[in-house]
Amino acid sequence: MGAKTFEVTEINFQNEVLQSETPVLVDFWAEWCGPCKMIAPIVEEISEDYSGKLRVGKLDADEHPSIVQMYGVMGIPTLILFKGGEPVVRITGFRPKDAVVEKLEPHLS
Numbered sequence: 001m002g003a004k005t006f007e008v009t010e011i012n013f014q015n016e017v018l019q020s021e022t023p024v025l026v027d028f029w030a031e032w033c034g035p036c037k038m039i040a041p042i043v044e045e046i047s048e049d050y051s052g053k054l055r056v057g058k059l060d061a062d063e064h065p066s067i068v069q070m071y072g073v074m075g076i077p078t079l080i081l082f083k084g085g086e087p088v089v090r091i092t093g094f095r096p097k098d099a100v101v102e103k104l105e106p107h108l109s
Contacts, residue, residue: 004047008057010064016057018085023107024055028071028078030062035094036077042097043079046104053108083107 008017008026017024027043029036047056061068061076071080071087081089081104089103 004051005044005056005058008059008064008067010066013059013064013067016055017082020055020082020085022053022055023081023083023088024057025079025081025104027056027058028061028068028073028076028080029058030060030076033076038094039077039079042095042100045097046100049101050104050108054104081107 005027006016017026025043025046027036027039029040043056043058046054059067061073073080073092075092077092077094079089079091079100080087088107091100091103
C-alpha cells in the first residue's frame with residue numbers, strides 16, 4: 001500500500017467504497033500477478049495526482065473472492081471506478097497512465 005492508497009476488504013467495502021462521497025478507484029490485484037505489479041506504480045501516481053478528487057483502494061483478489069465475483073472481475077489487474085456507490089468505469093489489464101487517466105477524468109469533476 002502506498003501513502004495515498006488504502007486496503008479494501010469485504011469488511012470495509014460498503015463504507016469505504018459504496019458509501020464514499022468521493023469517487024473511489026479500486027485496484028483488483030494479486031501478489032502473483034505480473035501485470036498487477038506493472039500497473040501498481042501508475043495507480044499510486046494517480047492516487048497522488050488526484051488527491052482530494054479521488055480515493056484509491058487496493059483489493060487483493062485472492063483474499064476477497066466474494067467482491068471479485070459480485071463485480072464480475074474475470075481478469076486482473078482490473079480497475080473499477082465507483083461513483084455514488086455504482087461502478088462507472090472498468091479497465092482490465094495493464095494500460096499506460098494516460099489511457100487510465102483519460103477514462104477516469106470525465107467522472108472526477
